[in-house]
Amino acid sequence: MKYLSLFFVCVIFAVSCDKGLEPPPPVTPNTNITLTGTVHFTGNWPPQDSARITAVFLVEAAPPFTVSQVIIGLLANTVQWDTLHYKTPDTTYLFFNPPPGTYHYLCVGQQDGDTATTDWRAVGFAHDLSGKPITFNLQSGDSIVQNLYVNFDSLPAQPFIQ
Amino acid sequence: MPRFSVCLIACVLFCIARIAVSQTIIHGVVKDGLTGETIPGAVIGLKDPTGRVLARQISRGNGEFLFKNIANAVSVNAHALGYRDTSVILSFDSLIVISLMPNPLEKSGLTVTAERYATSIKDVPVSTAVMEADDIQSRNPNQLDDALRYIPGVSVENNEVNIRGSSGYTYGVGSRVLLMLDGTPMLSADQGSMSFNALPMYDIDRIEVVKGPGSALYGTSALGGVINVITKTPDKDLHGSLNVFSGMYSEPSYPQWQVPSLGRQFGVIDGEASGTIGNVGLLGSLDYGRNESYRIGDDNYRWDGFLKGNIPVSNSTQLTISTLLAHENRGNWVFWQSLNRPLVPSDSANAVDARVHSYTADVIANLNSIIGDNMIMNVKMNFYNTLFTTDPQVAGDTAKGHSTAALWNGEATLSFPAASNVYITGGVNAAFENVTSDEFGDHHAPLGALFAQAEYKPYNNVTVNAGLRADLEPFYNVYLISPKLGATYEPYNDLVFRASYGRGFRTPTITEMFISTTLDSFNIQSNPNLRPEYSQSVEGGVNYRTKYYSLDAALYYSTFTDLIEPEVVFSIDSGVYIQFQNVTKALLYGHEETIDITPFGNNLLDINLGYTYVFPENSVTNQILPYRPRHLVQLGARTQWKGIGLSVDFRYVSKYEVTDTLLAQRVPNGDARVDAYVVNAGASYDLRNVGIPAMLSLEALNLLNYYYVEAPGNLAPLRSVALRLQTGF
Secondary structure (H helix, E strand, O other), rough: HHHHHHHHHHHHHHHHOOEOOOOOOOOOOOOEEEEEEEEEOOOOOOOOHHHHHHEEEOOOOOOEHOOOOOOOOHOOOEEEEEEEEOOOOOEEEEEEEEEEEEOOOOOOOOEEOOOOOOOOOEEOOOOOOOOOOEEEEEOOOOOOOOEEEEEEEOOOHHHHHH | OHHHHHHHHHHHHHHHHHHHHHOEEEEEEEEEEOOOOOOOEEEEEEEEEOOEEEEEOOOOEEEEEEEEEOOOEEEEEEOOOOOOOOEOOOOOOOOOOEEEOOOOOOOOOOEEOOOOOOOOHHHOOOEEEEEHHHHHHHOOOHHHHHHHHOOOOOEEEEOEEEEOOOOOOOOOOOEEEEEOOOOOOOOOOOOOOOOHOOOOHHEEEEEEEEEOOOHHHHOOOOEEEEEEEHHHHOOOOEEEEEEEEEEEEEEOOOOHOOOOOOOOOEEEEEEEEEEOOOOOEEEEEEEEEEOOOOOOOOOOEEEEEEEEEEEEEOOOOEEEEEEHHHHHEEEOOOOOEEEEEEEOOHHHHHHHOOEEEEEEEEEEEEEEEEEEOOOOOOOOOEEEEEEEEEEEOOOOOOOOEEOOOHHHHHEEEEEEEEOOEEEEEEEEEEEEEEEEOOOOEEEEEEEEEEEEEEEEEEEEEEEEEEEEEEEOOOOOOEEEEEEEEEEEEEEEOEEEEEEEEEEEEOOOHHHHHHEEEOOOOOEEEEEOOOOOOEEEEEEEEEEEEOEEEEEEEEEEEEEEEEEEEEEEEEEOOOOOEEEEEEEEEEEEEEEEEEEEEEEOOOOOOOEEEEEEEEEEEEEOOOOOOOOOEEEEEEEEEEOOOOOOEEEEEEEEOOOOOOHHHHHHHOOOOOOOOOOOEEEEEEEEEHHHHHHOOEEEEEEOOOOOOOEEEEEEOEEOOOOOOEEEEEOOO
């Protein structure tokens, strides 16, 4: 009986600390919003004085709009941007947690002159098969990949009102 | 001078007596020293003064033996399994009565499976485990798999038995372990699967497990080992018993796992009777069970009946006929919904409404005859039929999958001593499989085989065993040669070394070749080009046994070729589907140790420990094989004292290192697994102590309510507590 008792104690001690499988921990819903993708450049880059800043813009307003609207939008958080390096063949961009809402225009823009408040042009934008700009409705938990294509030899129609 | 004359006369008289004796009939009978009953089948050896065996014979059905004209015999030795060997000096003027005393050391020490004839385990060169009737009774398993889990080196994943890592999880088809009932095959002809719940648990005398390839004796499916379930022999006096068993599963402790609508109760009622009418021994049982299960869509109703008759045809011939019938109506559970809801099936409507009905029938005829002085002939025939059908999920729809599979099997074996130290066993086996199924098609597969083995004892303490089997399987267009070779050496009493080599094979099942169905969102397609899979194994071991303890250790090394595994296939025409393919070579090696201690030399206390280590490697990719636990520990203790019995068993199964990635993708949390720690305990009280002819027992399985999986996406049974009442006359 002594052996049996010892056996019982050892076994119960060995296994009583653990219950084995358990329900997986509750999954915390992902509330982040990400819009990301790769920008592919083809054609000849303009000289650096014609491409002082290259950036991806995410704009709430639908084109056409003025450059000033975009600049003000940056301050008002209705326009997001992510700057890119000069003459990088392919690079990624990321908008992490932009304000939820509808964005009507996603483009690659370049400052092509000295005046940062006026001298901008679009060099590529996200569009559907018919050539219309893609609208992004970004809500909590969304994670969207959208690649962009820039051909410096064939620039798109400009969204800016002169 | 007078002294010399006396000596001379004495010598002459002795020689005359010897000559007279050598021409005298030697007639005797072998009896049990305790009961006085005659013992048929004992090996009787006549020895000369140097101890050399001059002739051997087997005692007849009435225990008698008869030698004629054997010169120089001075003693006769009787050897019967379960008894101490006994020698007596010959006397020629009367019937020789040899009384054999039971040998307690041979408890759990006999096997009829390892060599196809009854022999002591210590003379068997391959690891063999035997679970005797009292071990089975003390644990009260409800199904065979519950009993197998107590045997070292054996693990069970759902309905699939894994001996030393030989099998993984194969979706319930293609067992790599051969299951036999009274020496006849009991794997379904379509799926090659085992029907654990059809076996008559109350009528089982013992379970023998041979660990290692057994195809040299038994042919296909004995790739990783052989399980032989041996039923009881009818009693001489009439007796009967009634067993009532009822219990309940515990609720899981996690609230999100609980399913309030589940009944969780189970119960079995079983009646059995045994006795002899005229000279025909009869044994029969009938049981009915209901299990509401611990999870939805997994309940069952079942009944089974078993009848066995021993009919003495003559003094040296006996015919045994057994019939087994079973039916089960169960839910169609396959996998869990997820680890968040492990007691709810992935396809609830299908699991609950699409009931599966299975029917099992097994008819066995077994003729044993002693021919002449020393030849034993055994003829076995069995018809094993399985049928399953699935109800439509919605009333009025056509029924879903059904299959009827019949196995006709017949074999004849002759065993005889070819010389005083050579024993030959050989025979012929023929079988025919017939499958009719809407999922697998209609197929007929015949097979024929010849087998032979020889046991050679060059010295009293050395046994060499060699065997060969040739199988011809026209359905698969193959013939297969399965050799085996083994030896045992006993340098000292009760210390035995053993070594063996064996080859095994398994032909693909009809299901693996021709299945075309959808199982729980898996699209499964046929592959008629499947080839047999093979194994080769070498083993070395040592066994030491005393009255108080026995130790056994074994090293083994096995290779597997052309292993059949379910594979994911991509095709433009059919998309993604699963198909069984010959894909893998594997290597398994490891060691196993068992200790059995009876500190008082009786059943007051019995402690047993088994540890098995398996290294299972895919030798093509050098990765670990899926669903093979690397460590297996079984620890048990039981005591019997004044009608009170206590038992506790602990089982540790290390978690699978690798699982099926396909399942993990399709079944949420299908790769969830942990080490398994399972404690079972029981207590019993013999009510005859208080004048009631009954036994009351309380049993708890998975006492600590540990949550683990044995098969992917299937939570193993939760804690269950049950009360059992056995009464009889």
